[in-house]
Amino acid sequence: MRRLALALALALSACTPSPESYVGASAEDSAAADRAIEAGDRAAAIERLRAIVEREVPSSLAEEDARVIRQDAYDRWARVALDAGELDEAEAAVGRGLALGERDDVFTANLLTTRGRIHEARERDREAARDYHRALVIQEALLEQALGGSDE
Amino acid sequence: MNRAAWIALTLAVMSMALSACGGAAYRDETYVEPEREDPSALAEEQGELERQLSEALARPEPDCASACEPSARICALSERICAIAERHPGDGALADGCEDANARCESARERVAERCTCE
Numbered sequence: 329m330r331r332l333a334l335a336l337a338l339a340l341s342a343c344t345p346s347p348e349s350y351v352g353a354s355a356e357d358s359a360a361a362d363r364a365i366e367a368g369d370r371a372a373a374i375e376r377l378r379a380i381v382e383r384e385v386p387s388s389l390a391e392e393d394a395r396v397i398r399q400d401a402y403d404r405w406a407r408v409a410l411d412a413g414e415l416d417e418a419e420a421a422v423g424r425g426l427a428l429g430e431r432d433d434v435f436t437a438n439l440l441t442t443r444g445r446i447h448e449a450r451e452r453d454r455e456a457a458r459d460y461h462r463a464l465v466i467q468e469a470l471l472e473q474a475l476g477g478s479d480e
Numbered sequence: 481m482n483r484a485a486w487i488a489l490t491l492a493v494m495s496m497a498l499s500a501c502g503g504a505a506y507r508d509e510t511y512v513e514p515e516r517e518d519p520s521a522l523a524e525e526q527g528e529l530e531r532q533l534s535e536a537l538a539r540p541e542p543d544c545a546s547a548c549e550p551s552a553r554i555c556a557l558s559e560r561i562c563a564i565a566e567r568h569p570g571d572g573a574l575a576d577g578c579e580d581a582n583a584r585c586e587s588a589r590e591r592v593a594e595r596c597t598c599e
Contacts, residue, residue, distance in 0.1 A: 347493045355486040393489060400481045434550075441557065453564045457577055460564075464557040464581060467550040471588055474547035475595065 347389040354380045354397050361404065370412050377405040381424070399425045399435040406442045410449065419446050437466040544596035551592040558585040 345353075357376040364373035380401035385394045402425030409418035425439045444459035481489075558581035565571065565578035592598060 348490070351486075351490050351493050355490065358481060358486065359483070389493065393493065396481070397489070437553070441553075444560065448560075448564070453567060454571075454574070457561050457564045457574055460557045460561050461577060461581065464554055464561070464584060467553045467557065468584060468588065471547055471550040471554065471592070474543045474550065475591060476542055 345384060345386050347386050347393075350383065350386050350389055351393070351397070353383065354401075358401070361401075365404075365408060370408055373408050374405055377401045377408070381405070395428050396433070396435050399428055399439060402428075403435065403438045403442055406439075406446070410442065410446055413449075415446060415449055418442070422446060432466050432469045434466075434470060437463040437470070440466070542595045544592075544598070547592050547596050548598035551588045551598065554588045555585040558582055 357380045361373045361376040361380075364370075364376060381398050385398075402421045406418040406421035406425070409415075409421060422439050422443045426436070426443070430436045440459045440463040444456040444463065447453070447456035447459060558578075561574075561581040562578040565574040568574050
């Protein structure tokens with residue numbers, strides 16, 4: 329019985345991805361998505377970006393690291409869809425990205441900017457201006473940090 | 481995320497994994513710094529270090545590589561906001577938003593130009 333329990337524990341630990349392999353596989357998908365976008369292969373790009381957001385997140389990976397990896401993928405997915413005129417798909421991707429949590433960082437600013445572009449494409453100009461303004465304020469905070477005014 | 485960001489993230493995750501494995505920093509505890517014999521030289525050195533510290537604290541070095549991008553994005557967003565305002569000439573709130581965004585763009589440009597050179 330103890331041997332069975334040990335074998336099960338080993339099998340389970342082998343199935344759980346390590347943080348290093350998660351980040352490595354996500355980086356690989358991200359680079360492949362870049363190449364697909366450059367080649368104009370929208371479907372392949374989205375497939376790779378979807379793989380990033382659907383990959384099981386290791387429990388030992390810092391929550392914020394997982395968030396930024398997935399938000400970056402959602403934002404790029406949304407932009408690929410937006411550029412192809414797939415507004416529903418773009419809006420869904422950006423919504424899922426923002427649902428992971430909004431922070432004063434470049435990932436949230438990017439998602440807000442992309443959502444602003446989607447609003448514009450749907451002729452919702454006031455909503456677009458609001459999102460652009462929120463993204464702008466985040467970029468100001470990032471600038472402040474870079475210039476040494478704050479390390480928050 | 482660009483390649484550099486992915487590398488940084490991978491290194492951060494790997495270093496966390498290493499520290500979790502119980503890796504300890506090497507420290508030679510047998511070495512003892514020999515005492516200086518001239519107190520006035522030590523006092524002078526201390527004064528100089530204090531002056532350097534005060535300067536460093538008063539004027540933190542800007543991270544220009546990280547400052548140029550937000551500055552450019554602030555101005556790009558400002559352009560988008562103002563393009564929307566132009567499409568709605570009678571909308572005071574949008575006009576105010578454009579004016580505010582333009583001011584922020586100018587301020588960002590000036591602040592970065594004072595301390596960094598962006599491409």
